[in-house]
Amino acid sequence: MNKMTASIEKIYNKYQKFIVENVISKKELRINSENLIDFMYFMRNDSDLKYDILCDHTVVDWVNNNSFDLVYNLYSTEYKNYIIISTTIPRNKPIINTVSGIWRIAEWQEREAYDFFGVLYTDHKDLRRLFLEDDWIGFPLRKDYKDNFMLEM
Amino acid sequence: MESLNKSIITTNLDKMLNWARSNSIWPLTFGTSCCAIEMMMATGSSHYDLARFGSEVVRVSPRQADVLIVAGTIVKRMVKPLKMLFNQMMEPKYVIATGSCTISGGPFIYNSYTTIRGVDKVIPVDVYVPGCPPRPEALFWGILVLQKMIKKNSLIKSTNNKKPVLAALPEGIMLEEIHDEMKKVLMNKKYL
Numbered sequence: 001m002n003k004m005t006a007s008i009e010k011i012y013n014k015y016q017k018f019i020v021e022n023v024i025s026k027k028e029l030r031i032n033s034e035n036l037i038d039f040m041y042f043m044r045n046d047s048d049l050k051y052d053i054l055c056d057h058t059v060v061d062w063v064n065n066n067s068f069d070l071v072y073n074l075y076s077t078e079y080k081n082y083i084i085i086s087t088t089i090p091r092n093k094p095i096i097n098t099v100s101g102i103w104r105i106a107e108w109q110e111r112e113a114y115d116f117f118g119v120l121y122t123d124h125k126d127l128r129r130l131f132l133e134d135d136w137i138g139f140p141l142r143k144d145y146k147d148n149f150m151l152e153m
Numbered sequence: 154m155e156s157l158n159k160s161i162i163t164t165n166l167d168k169m170l171n172w173a174r175s176n177s178i179w180p181l182t183f184g185t186s187c188c189a190i191e192m193m194m195a196t197g198s199s200h201y202d203l204a205r206f207g208s209e210v211v212r213v214s215p216r217q218a219d220v221l222i223v224a225g226t227i228v229k230r231m232v233k234p235l236k237m238l239f240n241q242m243m244e245p246k247y248v249i250a251t252g253s254c255t256i257s258g259g260p261f262i263y264n265s266y267t268t269i270r271g272v273d274k275v276i277p278v279d280v281y282v283p284g285c286p287p288r289p290e291a292l293f294w295g296i297l298v299l300q301k302m303i304k305k306n307s308l309i310k311s312t313n314n315k316k317p318v319l320a321a322l323p324e325g326i327m328l329e330e331i332h333d334e335m336k337k338v339l340m341n342k343k344y345l
Binding site: 133140145147149150151152153 | 229230262263264265266267270
C-alpha cells in the first residue's frame with residue numbers, strides 16, 4: 001500500500017495539471033481526455049509504475065449529465081498493483097484517441113465499447129462491431145436506446 | 154394353456170413403440186448459461202445417475218439424440234444454431250425447456266435488446282421445467298413427465314394436445330393458468 005501511495009504521488013507530482021481529481025483510497029485517477037495518450041504512455045513506460053496490462057476498458061453512460069465516462073483498469077505485473085484511470089467525453093461528440101498503440105489488447109476492448117456505446121476511437125486500425133451483427137442499427141447499451149424488439153417496462 | 158397366457162401379452166404396435174421410445178430418451182444438451190451447470194450435474198455426474206430413467210448417456214451429436222434439453226438464456230444470435238441442431242435431430246424428437254430464462258425470458262423480459270422471450274417462440278417445446286435454475290431432481294421430474302406423455306401419445310406436436318405441460322407442478326396445471334396467475338400478481342403490484 002505504501003508503494004502504491006508513493007507511485008500515485010509520483011503521478012500526481014508529474015501530471016498535476018492534467019489530473020482533475022484523485023482518490024488515493026479508491027486507487028482511481030480522473031484525467032482530462034486531451035492528455036490521455038501522453039498520460040497512458042507515462043503509466044506504461046515509467047520505471048516506477050510499469051502498468052503493462054490493460055485489464056479492462058469499459059464505458060459508463062451518464063445520460064443526465066450528457067457524458068460518457070471511459071474507464072481503464074491497469075495492472076502492473078512488476079509491482080503487482082491495480083489502478084483505475086477514468087476520463088470524461090461529451091455524449092454528443094464521443095471521439096477519443098485510441099490506446100491500442102500502447103496496449104494491443106485495447107483493439108478488441110475498444111471495438112466492444114464502440115459496439116455497445118458508439119464511442120469512436122481515432123487512429124484505431126479496425127473499428128468494427130465485435131459482438132452484434134454488422135447491420136445492427138444503434139448502440140444498445142446506451143441508456144436511451146430503443147428498438148422494435150424491446151418490451152418496455 | 155395357462156402357462157401360455159402368462160408368457161404372451163397382446164398390444165398394438167404404437168403402444169409398443171411408445172413404450173420402447175419412452176424408456177430410452179437420450180438427451181442432447183444445449184446449455185448456454187447457469188442452468189447448464191445444474192444440467193451438467195444432473196446428466197454428467199454419477200451422484201444423480203441419469204441412467205436410472207433410461208436416458209442412458211448424453212450425446213454431443215444431434216443425430217444420436219432424442220430429447221433436446223435447452224438450458225439457459227436464448228439470445229438472438231443463438232437462435233440460428235439452436236434451430237440447426239433441432240432440425241438435425243431425427244424424428245421422433247422432443248424438447249425440454251429448463252429454467253425461467255428459457256421458458257419466458259426470465260428477468261430479461263423487459264428492456265432487453267437481444268433476449269428471446271421464451272424458447273417456444275423458436276422451436277416447439279414439450280415439457281417446461283421451472284426454476285432458476287431447476288435442481289437436478291426437477292429435471293428428472295421433467296424427464297419422467299416426458300416419458301408419461303410419450304406413453305400416452307400426448308405430445309405438443311400431436312393434434313389432440315396443443316398445451317405444453319409444466320413439470321414439477323401438480324398434474325392438471327396448464328401454462329395459461331400460470332400466465333393468468335402471474336397477471337393477477339403483477340396487477341396487484343401495479344407492474345402492469
